[in-house]
Amino acid sequence: MESAIKINVVRNILAANNQIAEQTRRELRERKITAVNLMSSPGSGKTAILERTLEKLHRQIPCGVIEGDIATTLDAERLIRFQAPIVQINTEPFGGDCHLSASAVRQALADLPLDKIRLLFIENVGNLVCPAEFDIGETAKVVVFSLPEGEDKPLKYPLMFRESKLCLLNKIDLAGVLDANLDRIQLNVHQVNPQMKIIPISARTGEGVDEWTEWLTQLMAL
Numbered sequence: 001m002e003s004a005i006k007i008n009v010v011r012n013i014l015a016a017n018n019q020i021a022e023q024t025r026r027e028l029r030e031r032k033i034t035a036v037n038l039m040s041s042p043g044s045g046k047t048a049i050l051e052r053t054l055e056k057l058h059r060q061i062p063c064g065v066i067e068g069d070i071a072t073t074l075d076a077e078r079l080i081r082f083q084a085p086i087v088q089i090n091t092e093p094f095g096g097d098c099h100l101s102a103s104a105v106r107q108a109l110a111d112l113p114l115d116k117i118r119l120l121f122i123e124n125v126g127n128l129v130c131p132a133e134f135d136i137g138e139t140a141k142v143v144v145f146s147l148p149e150g151e152d153k154p155l156k157y158p159l160m161f162r163e164s165k166l167c168l169l170n171k172i173d174l175a176g177v178l179d180a181n182l183d184r185i186q187l188n189v190h191q192v193n194p195q196m197k198i199i200p201i202s203a204r205t206g207e208g209v210d211e212w213t214e215w216l217t218q219l220m221a222l
Helices: 003-032 046-057 073-082 102-109 156-161 172-178 183-194 209-221
Strands: 034-040 063-070 086-090 120-125 141-147 166-170 196-201
Touching: 003 034, 003 102, 034 046, 046 063, 046 120, 046 166, 046 209, 063 073, 063 102, 063 172, 073 086, 086 102, 120 166, 141 156, 156 183, 166 183, 183 196, 196 209
Parallel strands: 034 120, 034 141, 063 086, 063 120, 141 166, 166 196
Antiparallel strands: none
């Protein structure tokens, strides 16, 4: 009986979250704002990729950022130089959630000048499990997967790769050092999600950034 009660509570939480997410998605669509939910393990390079992305796009496309972390504003501070509007969400005051919720994102949107934004990046809390379970009203989910994490991660954490529209395979500049098998990694990704588009990228060298930003402009045109 106790197990059934817990399952029902989880279902109710997800249902409430999804309702808020759908409302957010509808309103962003009406405002012609494309929202990208960036998800990954801690240290995979989400913020570094955002730095490269804003460096390339911020003069062409009005961008905004929602930064999610359990604590600190360290990642947001790295992006201030691009002068894009940024809102920080820290989950520590709410129990240190390992993901952003639709309600937290909706509250953050109220502090952004939405009439001046066309492309919104939501950097989720670093975690390869929880963020994939929660719809936050995004246009598309994108998973950043870095070579040092090991080629087996898509098989071990399949939901993240099933839910995402794109995989940014980061830190490819380390392939030789790590003796990484890129073909095996991409095979593992496609075993979980055969339709997944994969863009090899290096936030350090800039390789792959052009293809990534082109994908973003195509997403905005949909």
